[in-house]
Amino acid sequence: MFHKTKSLAHTAMALTIGAGAAHAQEAEVIHFWTSGGESAAISVIAEAFEERGGNWVDNAIAGGSAARGAAINRIIGGDPSTAALFNTSQQYHEIIGEGLLNDIDGVANRNDWDNVLPAPIVDAIKVDGKYYAAPVNIHMPLWLWYSSDALQEAGIESPPETMEEFFAALDALQEAGITPLALGGQRWQENLLFSAMMTNVGGHDLWTSVYADKDEAAINSPEFREVIETFIRLKQYVDDASPGRNWNDTTAMLISDEAGFQFMGDWAKGEFKQADQEIGVDYGCLPGLRADSPYVLGGDVFVFPRTDDPAQIEAQTMLVETITAPDVQVSFNNLKGSIPIRSDVDATALDECAALGMEILSDPSRQAPDASQMMEEYVYGSVQDIITELWNTDMSVDEAVSRFDSALRN
Amino acid sequence: MQTAQLTWHVRRNAVAYLALLPMAAIVVFAYLGTMAWSIRLSFSSSRLLPRNDFVGFAQYTELFGTSRWLTSLENFAFIAVFFLAICFVLGTLLAIFIDQNVRAEGLFRTAFLYPYAMSMVVTGLMWQWILNPDLGIERTMRDMGFSGFVLDWVVNSNTVLYAVVLATVWHGAGLVMALLLAGLRGIDTDLWKATRIDGIPAWRVYAFIILPILRPMIVTSLVLLSISIVKMYDLIVAMTNGGPGNASEVPAKFIMDNLFERANIGLATAASTTMLVTVLLIIAPVLYSQYLGKKGSSA
Numbered sequence A: 001m002f003h004k005t006k007s008l009a010h011t012a013m014a015l016t017i018g019a020g021a022a023h024a025q026e027a028e029v030i031h032f033w034t035s036g037g038e039s040a041a042i043s044v045i046a047e048a049f050e051e052r053g054g055n056w057v058d059n060a061i062a063g064g065s066a067a068r069g070a071a072i073n074r075i076i077g078g079d080p081s082t083a084a085l086f087n088t089s090q091q092y093h094e095i096i097g098e099g100l101l102n103d104i105d106g107v108a109n110r111n112d113w114d115n116v117l118p119a120p121i122v123d124a125i126k127v128d129g130k131y132y133a134a135p136v137n138i139h140m141p142l143w144l145w146y147s148s149d150a151l152q153e154a155g156i157e158s159p160p161e162t163m164e165e166f167f168a169a170l171d172a173l174q175e176a177g178i179t180p181l182a183l184g185g186q187r188w189q190e191n192l193l194f195s196a197m198m199t200n201v202g203g204h205d206l207w208t209s210v211y212a213d214k215d216e217a218a219i220n221s222p223e224f225r226e227v228i229e230t231f232i233r234l235k236q237y238v239d240d241a242s243p244g245r246n247w248n249d250t251t252a253m254l255i256s257d258e259a260g261f262q263f264m265g266d267w268a269k270g271e272f273k274q275a276d277q278e279i280g281v282d283y284g285c286l287p288g289l290r291a292d293s294p295y296v297l298g299g300d301v302f303v304f305p306r307t308d309d310p311a312q313i314e315a316q317t318m319l320v321e322t323i324t325a326p327d328v329q330v331s332f333n334n335l336k337g338s339i340p341i342r343s344d345v346d347a348t349a350l351d352e353c354a355a356l357g358m359e360i361l362s363d364p365s366r367q368a369p370d371a372s373q374m375m376e377e378y379v380y381g382s383v384q385d386i387i388t389e390l391w392n393t394d395m396s397v398d399e400a401v402s403r404f405d406s407a408l409r410n
Numbered sequence B: 001m002q003t004a005q006l007t008w009h010v011r012r013n014a015v016a017y018l019a020l021l022p023m024a025a026i027v028v029f030a031y032l033g034t035m036a037w038s039i040r041l042s043f044s045s046s047r048l049l050p051r052n053d054f055v056g057f058a059q060y061t062e063l064f065g066t067s068r069w070l071t072s073l074e075n076f077a078f079i080a081v082f083f084l085a086i087c088f089v090l091g092t093l094l095a096i097f098i099d100q101n102v103r104a105e106g107l108f109r110t111a112f113l114y115p116y117a118m119s120m121v122v123t124g125l126m127w128q129w130i131l132n133p134d135l136g137i138e139r140t141m142r143d144m145g146f147s148g149f150v151l152d153w154v155v156n157s158n159t160v161l162y163a164v165v166l167a168t169v170w171h172g173a174g175l176v177m178a179l180l181l182a183g184l185r186g187i188d189t190d191l192w193k194a195t196r197i198d199g200i201p202a203w204r205v206y207a208f209i210i211l212p213i214l215r216p217m218i219v220t221s222l223v224l225l226s227i228s229i230v231k232m233y234d235l236i237v238a239m240t241n242g243g244p245g246n247a248s249e250v251p252a253k254f255i256m257d258n259l260f261e262r263a264n265i266g267l268a269t270a271a272s273t274t275m276l277v278t279v280l281l282i283i284a285p286v287l288y289s290q291y292l293g294k295k296g297s298s299a
Helices: A002-010 A036-051 A064-076 A093-097 A105-110 A119-125 A148-153 A163-175 A187-211 A222-237 A247-255 A266-274 A310-324 A326-336 A352-361 A377-392 A397-408 B002-012 B014-041 B058-063 B067-098 B105-117 B120-131 B137-143 B160-185 B189-198 B202-213 B215-230 B234-239 B251-261 B265-298
Strands: A026-031 A055-060 A083-087 A133-139 A143-147 A179-181 A259-264 A283-286 A295-303 A367-369
Touching: A026 A036, A026 A064, A026 A310, A036 A055, A036 A310, A036 A326, A064 A083, A064 B251, A105 A310, A119 A133, A119 A295, A119 A367, A133 A310, A133 A326, A143 A148, A143 A247, A143 A266, A148 A163, A148 A259, A163 A179, A163 A222, A163 A259, A179 A222, A187 A222, A187 A259, A187 A295, A187 A367, A187 A377, A187 A397, A222 A377, A222 A397, A247 A259, A247 A266, A259 A266, A266 A283, A266 A352, A283 A352, A295 A310, A295 A352, A310 A326, A377 A397, A377 B067, A377 B251, B002 B014, B014 B265, B058 B265, B067 B105, B067 B160, B067 B215, B067 B251, B105 B160, B120 B160, B120 B234, B160 B215, B160 B234, B189 B202, B202 B215, B215 B265, B234 B251, B251 B265
Parallel strands: A026 A055, A026 A083, A179 A259, A295 A367
Antiparallel strands: A083 A295, A133 A295, A143 A259, A143 A283
């Protein structure tokens, strides 16, 4: 009872609060998967956990930052949940540094995560030689989607494979009176477009040397300038009503064939599926615009707050095993639109785009970390401020370079 | 002598003071306490978690080197000046207009005050839809055949602040009207008769006699409007989310973003402390003239 009052004080938003360590294998999980497809996906994990004899206490909080804020407040307040959902990033690295998370080395080593998981994911969840988070899925945020009908109407025979072909297609679409590039003018979507230019124009090396190494020479290199110039060049292909538009309204422009292309994560597939569109017939997905385009690995992970209660630690271990089990991975990711974290699963159940993603992922040289894994949150925030200003004002390339330089190397 | 008086005073009102204690405790610990803690954190290197170190004015230096914060401050000043001025003038004119014993006065009063009953989120969302080129007036006019019609205020960096001012004025003007109308209704009719006998034109009566009498109402409405500017956050989030780019960012949104999305407590508290100091600097002269000034004149 005392536990209950205390947790209510810590998080006013948490409505379903378990009484801490009342039973063995009771796991209270804070997550932010509240939309239709998302909650269907997490219930796969919940059911699998209960089949193994656990008791899943669901604590869904709408909005990623609200859910993470609640989880962190509970951790600091000394009454943490059993597990909490974060993005595969540096969001939880500071709480690891403060010693507030339990490591899950036992399960990780038993299942040979060092070799089963892609290297960028390992880098994001392994800190000082210990595993602190269990990955659930891999989202690739930089897919290029296209409307087959719009391309056909503009006389484009096959989808572009290089940046030159991409720009030729954009011109053809513009001439045909179709919005060439669908973009929702919100900070994160503009940032996503810039990232796509980094990976497709600059390539793997520039992506990591600018964002991870924060290398002065790379930031001031002609290659990075070319990325900025290409980004600026895209402005003319976006419609006037773009600012403020949501990503799903933007995807709807492709579904109704009003626009040709959109850069968006694999979650956009859900929108096409809901509108009864068929891959390869009504729309298509391109992983990149160069043969060796990096496959950026975003996604979600569960972290396990520090506790000395053996029953809770047991529940945490069981959660990790459930989340990463091959059968759970396949059915979860099919509903979520992402791809499994491990390559040793049955890929036949996956759709065309996901299967293509799995295939690219099997080549380690094309695996790349997401930008949020290479920078602390506040640095990434200032980078996004520069990108949105670059897109919406007449900032010169020189100024952009010097702003990136001071934001990244500060 | 004075202390004796004071002790007597306290004894006499002991029960009243006792009843006030819980409230006083809440103000001191929950309100002033958290304020002091925020100021303390603004001098630390806190990012995701509060830290107890001391880094001097480093967060403030970083804050004033951040172009998004400087833009927020400029936008804040722009919105404050135009919103206050337009809202006040418009509200006063509406009040005077209704005070002319127009027909269907109740209808007008309701219509003008109605927007104030809307939440800021609804106001922002509604104006966003009205001004959105894809959905709103521009689309309607073009569908009606005016193909060259352009009304793109919310999606244009140069005009987005006008759109914000428009929405806030629509929301706030009714409040000024209601307050001033109440004041106008309280004016002695003999005053009007006297000025009519003297043959003073109506506009001069309003400008030089009536409005000075209404000073308390005017100050009240200005204070209420100013508060709504300082805390402006929900309207911006619903209407533009700070965009296009950083063109409609405001200080409150900068603080919230850094506090909750960017795990940058130090910078966020430095920004909120800056806002607190700014507000104190602005209201200090007002408070001084209201309280200390009066004491001086009555003595």
